[in-house]
Amino acid sequence: MTHGVSRALLLTAFLLPALSEAQETATTRPSEAQHNYSYVELGYDETDFDIGPFDVDADGLTLAGSFELNDEWHVYASYGSLDFDGGGDIDTWTLGGGYVFPLKDGMDIYGRVLYIDLGGDADDDGLGLQARIRASITDEFEVEGGIQHIDVSDSDTSLQASARYNFTEEFSAAIGITFAGDTDSIGISARYSF
DSSP states (O other): OHHHHHHHHHHHHHHHHHHHHTOOOGGGSOSSOSSOOOEEEEEEEEEEEEETTEEEEEEEEEEEEEEESSSSEEEEEEEEEEEETTSOEEEEEEEEEEEEEEEETTEEEEEEEEEEEEEETOOEEEEEEEEEEEEESSSSEEEEEEEEEEEESEEEEEEEEEEEEESSSSEEEEEEEEEESSEEEEEEEEEEEO
């Protein structure tokens, strides 16, 4: 329980400055998204599952993509595969749609509704919701953080944060962390935006 509280406080400390900066009047709010939501991304994640008295580790790759339909709306899809130490795997297919709301120069808030299908050793499907803030710190460096709730097998809510470095307008790399009830993960990713 203590770890969950400290994780929530850490993420809150990370997000509060971004939220306070967003308190500008609507007249200064940009009319279009401040970030690109059309991309293809390959990620590698290491995940720790707390299952009763046991810790189970897994790692795997995720291929994800997003495509802007217009300045506010985008579609999202991903496929990921986790392989557990000691055997077993989970394949995850995700499809969804998202809406972007620009808060200020260099900062968006966005949300997504997701359909999630689990295969492999876990065979189930369900829905997910995401709400995130994405902010540019400099031209090259951006941070992102938010909350995700999924209802697949068991219901779970997670806090997520990432930092991204843009080498060019098209190519970037990121490191991200996720804290959930019985699951923690860290990952790296490479993205091509178009």
